[in-house]
Amino acid sequence: xxxxxxxxVLSDPVELTRVLVDIESVSLHEKDIxxxxxxxxxxxxxxxxxxxxxxxxxxTDLGRSQRVVxxxxxxxxxxADNLPARIDGDIMSGCGTxxxxxxxxxxxxxxxxxxxxxxxxxxxxxxxxxxxxxxNGLNLVSxxxxxxxxxxxxxxxxxxxxxxxxxxxxxxxVLVGTTGKRAHSARSWRGVNAIHAAAGVLDxxxxxxxxxxxxxxxxxxxxxxxVRINGGVAGNVIPDRCEIEINYRFAPDRSVEEAxxxxxxLFQGYxxxxxxxxxxxxxxxxxxxxxxxxxxxxxxxxxxxxxxDVSRFAAMGIPALNFGPGDPNVAHAVDEHVEIPLIRxxxxxxxxxxxVG
Numbered sequence: 001x002x003x004x005x006x007x008x009v010l011s012d013p014v015e016l017t018r019v020l021v022d023i024e025s026v027s028l029h030e031k032d033i034x035x036x037x038x039x040x041x042x043x044x045x046x047x048x049x050x051x052x053x054x055x056x057x058x059x060t061d062l063g064r065s066q067r068v069v070x071x072x073x074x075x076x077x078x079x080a081d082n083l084p085a086r087i088d089g090d091i092m093s094g095c096g097t098x099x100x101x102x103x104x105x106x107x108x109x110x111x112x113x114x115x116x117x118x119x120x121x122x123x124x125x126x127x128x129x130x131x132x133x134x135x136n137g138l139n140l141v142s143x144x145x146x147x148x149x150x151x152x153x154x155x156x157x158x159x160x161x162x163x164x165x166x167x168x169x170x171x172x173x174v175l176v177g178t179t180g181k182r183a184h185s186a187r188s189w190r191g192v193n194a195i196h197a198a199a200g201v202l203d204x205x206x207x208x209x210x211x212x213x214x215x216x217x218x219x220x221x222x223x224x225x226x227v228r229i230n231g232g233v234a235g236n237v238i239p240d241r242c243e244i245e246i247n248y249r250f251a252p253d254r255s256v257e258e259a260x261x262x263x264x265x266l267f268q269g270y271x272x273x274x275x276x277x278x279x280x281x282x283x284x285x286x287x288x289x290x291x292x293x294x295x296x297x298x299x300x301x302x303x304x305x306x307x308x309d310v311s312r313f314a315a316m317g318i319p320a321l322n323f324g325p326g327d328p329n330v331a332h333a334v335d336e337h338v339e340i341p342l343i344r345x346x347x348x349x350x351x352x353x354x355x356v357g
Contacts, residue, residue, distance in 0.1 A: 003035075013344065014092070014340055016105040017105040017338070021083070021096050021097055027128050034056055041111060050145070052144065052145065061120065067119055068122070068154065069318070070111075072100055074125050076099070077095070083095050092343075093335060098327050108123070122148070122149065124148070126138045136312075155293065156313070157324040160322050164302070167281040167321070168305075169250060169251055169280045169303075170277070170278060171307045172247070172248040174267075175273040176243070178194045179197075185237060193239060204267065208266070216285050217301075218301055220252065221303075222248070222251055227245050249307075252279075253282070256279050260277065279314070280314075283303070285321070287319050325338055
């Protein structure tokens with residue numbers, strides 16, 4: 001395909017967002033957009049470029065005392081009859097406008113147009129964030145080429161509606177199971193109903209008081225919720241097994257091990273099986289580049305209640321935060337959109353942070 005990322009497009013973050021959105025890049029189908037981005041980056045003489053699969057990294061090597069990362073994923077969720085992008089006044093609509101091609105546009109424009117930034121910068125555009133972590137480009141590179149990501153600080157350009165969302169909460173799923181005894185429902189007294197026995201689990205969930213934690217002036221609010229329940233054999237059988245799937249969102253002052261221990265204590269007397277877990281990330285606001293970034297944004301940070309890939313940076317010892325023009329409330333929606341003034345404001349903010357003088 002002819003690369004639509006022309007110099008004129010690259011000079012305008014709004015037009016760049018629109019063009020990126022119109023390059024379909026559903027997870028595992030990011031080759032076209034990655035080819036276009038790679039071509040643009042390789043044409044910039046001040047950047048060294050590497051590629052792994054459909055993940056591309058470009059970096060300056062100016063000998064600065066500190067290095068920062070600007071990262072964004074190139075993939076989107078499946079298209080819902082919401083392409084090509086549409087502009088109506090100050091709103092641009094379309095799949096990926098919010099999550100997160102508007103953020104990618106900010107980083108890509110800077111990569112091309114700012115040859116001598118205040119810090120050395122690594123621009124990281126990666127595949128498959130929206131699906132299983134086994135395919136996630138950031139996850140894969142962190143294992144195979146961690147030196148590509150070495151830095152003092154990172155900004156993940158996830159949708160935050162133009163504010164800084166610091167760190168992120170951890171997430172965990174467990175199955176809490178009850179066991180009964182099968183019997184014919186006409187003679188129910190001969191059995192033990194495992195679904196009825198699960199009422200105690202639901203009672204504990206209903207009575208649970210979720211923690212609210214403040215870390216570095218950022219508020220995190222935990223959540224513990226049943227998200228699925230499975231039980232039953234047939235319409236005339238007393239069930240002998242019931243499982244409740246529970247999702248726990250925990251503040252970043254708790255490790256995965258501490259979170260699991262908390263749930264096992266809470267559901268003592270029941271069978272608890274860990275399904276999966278991902279650690280949170282502390283706010284990471286102490287690094288000098290982070291403080292200067294906050295000054296460039298000009299608003300107070302808030303805690304990120306969801307889970308994002310800042311957790312992967314934190315696991316590598318790199319403090320990171322979330323910042324992007326998209327609105328997380330409309331990410332993945334049929335009417336996904338981004339406010340055009342926030343794209344322009346985000347571009348100005350990043351330039352203010354990284355430009356010298």
